[in-house]
């Protein structure tokens with residue numbers, strides 16, 4: 001079949017499917033005079049060979065204006081690059097239907113980070129304080145992907161959505177053509193060299209020699225920068241004799257490597273495995289209800305007639321309009337029908353996430369922090385003042401909540417913005433209140449710091465060395481109801497081991513019958529047996545006995561340990577608690593003379609171990625505490641503020657007065673953050689409460705939930721099968 005017959009068939013099909021969707025005239029939205037001119041030439045060209053439906057041209061003042069016109073049926077169609085497509089589809093119900101095909105990887109390309117092979121200490125994880133070469137401000141390869149990636153993974157924090165400032169703080173010097181003027185710190189242009197005369201420095205066109213992918217690579221090749229963010233093909237196109245320019249002619253591709261997201265490096269030809277993101281080409285969008293296949297048929301027919309070999313109108317050439325990339329990109333070789341016509345599928349998960357990381361939608365004016373006791377409010381006020389003294393934004397405000405659940409409810413209702421919660425509470429916050437993690441606590445300086453261990457601490461005693469199998473009838477100290485180390489893990493463990501046998505899922509009742517007496521802060525409510533609060537002491541005047549908050553002196557890690565020291569037989573706390581409060585580490589009167597060797601841990605195998613042997617003698621490893629927020633709160637703003645704050649106030653030895661991770665001055669422990677926190681970390685790619693808690697924790701939690709009864713508990717995955725069978729058979733009793 002000759003090609004011409006082919007396109008006649010396509011036009012025929014196209015016409016009917018468009019006519020069916022009520023379109024006889026396709027209004028193309030354009031944004032400039034040259035584009036209007038090319039559009040009217042396309043209309044005439046298509047008409048001259050009877051391609052139907054007819055095209056007409058409509059002007060919009062901007063890409064976003066066109067998107068709006070298409071959504072409101074004042075126009076029908078336009079083509080958009082991926083970044084614009086994200087913005088347009090966020091606000092309007094548009095769908096990508098036809099992709100521009102280039103000859104490289106079809107309808108997409110990859111963005112890579114390139115370094116000199118000889119700089120062998122650089123990885124994707126230590127780019128901070130390096131020098132960067134970026135093709136241009138706002139471009140996918142030179143800005144959106146690298147900066148979005150660095151923000152999204154928490155490697156770069158952004159305060160108050162001031163992204164240019166964050167980039168300026170992160171890289172020592174850069175060349176980012178276009179990032180000049182009052183809005184941009186000057187080091188973003190510092191590596192740029194301008195034209196041969198040294199003029200036009202940092203402009204966003206080719207008079208800046210370090211502009212575009214080629215320029216960014218040249219910036220690396222001439223040793224100006226340490227890393228270049230470019231398209232996957234850039235290095236190979238400009239090395240090994242493929243570029244005869246003086247700066248490029250002697251370059252070898254083997255002298256360069258790519259930085260991979262897993263921290264490794266790869267040869268430049270391995271871009272398919274080692275890249276930051278895949279970015280789709282430009283695409284034609286229409287509103288819902290317009291048939292994409294019909295659009296494809298129409299454009300494909302036009303392309304076959306007016307593509308590369310056309311003598312008259314050329315669909316992929318903008319030179320005769322003194323411009324480039326009008327209607328379509330000039331390098332386009334053809335069209336392809338997009339199969340999954342949703343913007344999510346088209347942009348792809350990685351790229352979409354990076355764009356979201358750059359997206360500064362609602363920046364809150366204040367960050368309202370939920371405080372749950374007088375002490376905590378005092379520390380919060382001090383933090384607000386300290387942050388303000390360093391001009392950190394948004395400003396912190398302290399708003400009180402009664403207890404963790406009250407905080408969650410107020411965040412859900414947008415009366416408050418943030419609160420730090422433990423894993424057990426994060427589960428409730430995510431599941432019942434729809435909150436999401438915005439930043440996490442880390443208890444070590446290494447990458448494994450975002451977790452801790454739940455342990456059972458006891459006193460050392462030669463005449464009463466009971467084991468984990470002999471806890472019945474003992475006096476127990478818990479950090480708080482529903483909390484991970486203090487409740488979910490130990491109670492789950494005891495249920496799993498068959499020590500505690502709940503009837504009808506009445507866990508609290510079963511616990512009260514198992515231990516002789518307990519202090520379970522938060523169990524001072526209706527429906528909870530009284531002896532769960534028996535050991536508690538309230539605050540100095542004896543009020544607030546068994547309260548969930550630090551008003552109860554036996555609440556939290558330190559409180560539960562104090563309870564052990566003063567009245568209990570076992571405390572369910574975390575691995576550092578005994579160490580943090582002995583050997584002079586806690587100067588409070590009750591703790592000042594305690595010695596760590598007087599305490600031991602109960603191991604799962606029935607043995608006892610010294611308190612520093614927690615790695616081998618613990619009940620479970622659990623995810624760390626996290627700051628939880630409403631899903632509409634931009635998490636990068638929360639992390640950005642705290643990360644900036646900890647530069648000044650994070651270290652206990654900091655000279656600026658306030659200490660973020662020390663609660664002593666306010667008369668409490670673990671206020672706002674756990675005192676053992678070493679640094680606040682980004683939640684990175686963990687964007688939901690489920691991501692944060694992890695599959696193991698979650699599966700266990702979900703499987704053992706008792707609906708309609710007193711209390712679920714949780715455990716490590718090991719415990720699940722037995723726990724499940726216990727709960728299942730018990731709850732199936734009529």
Ligand SMILES: *[C@@H]1O[C@H](CO)[C@@H](O)[C@H](O)[C@H]1NC(C)=O
Pocket residue numbers: 340341342344345
């Ligand atoms: C299209 O992509 C979206 C988003 O990635 C996905 O949820 C959906 O299942 C896909 N649809 C088809 C038919 O593959």
Ligand SMILES: *[C@@H]1O[C@H](CO)[C@@H](O)[C@H](O)[C@H]1NC(C)=O
Pocket residue numbers: 405428481482522711712
């Ligand atoms: C404890 O957790 C259960 C289940 O998630 C919940 O129903 C209950 O309200 C929580 N209690 C408190 C005091 O948070």
Ligand SMILES: *[C@@H]1O[C@H](CO)[C@@H](O)[C@H](O)[C@H]1NC(C)=O
Pocket residue numbers: 589590592593
């Ligand atoms: C701690 O020990 C020292 C030295 O034995 C003693 O003087 C002090 O009173 C003790 N402090 C408390 C609170 O018991």
Ligand SMILES: *[C@@H]1O[C@H](CO)[C@@H](O)[C@H](O)[C@H]1NC(C)=O
Pocket residue numbers: 652653659662663664665
């Ligand atoms: C914590 O704060 C108290 C009171 O301000 C201070 O005495 C103590 O040295 C601090 N702890 C550390 C580890 O800096």
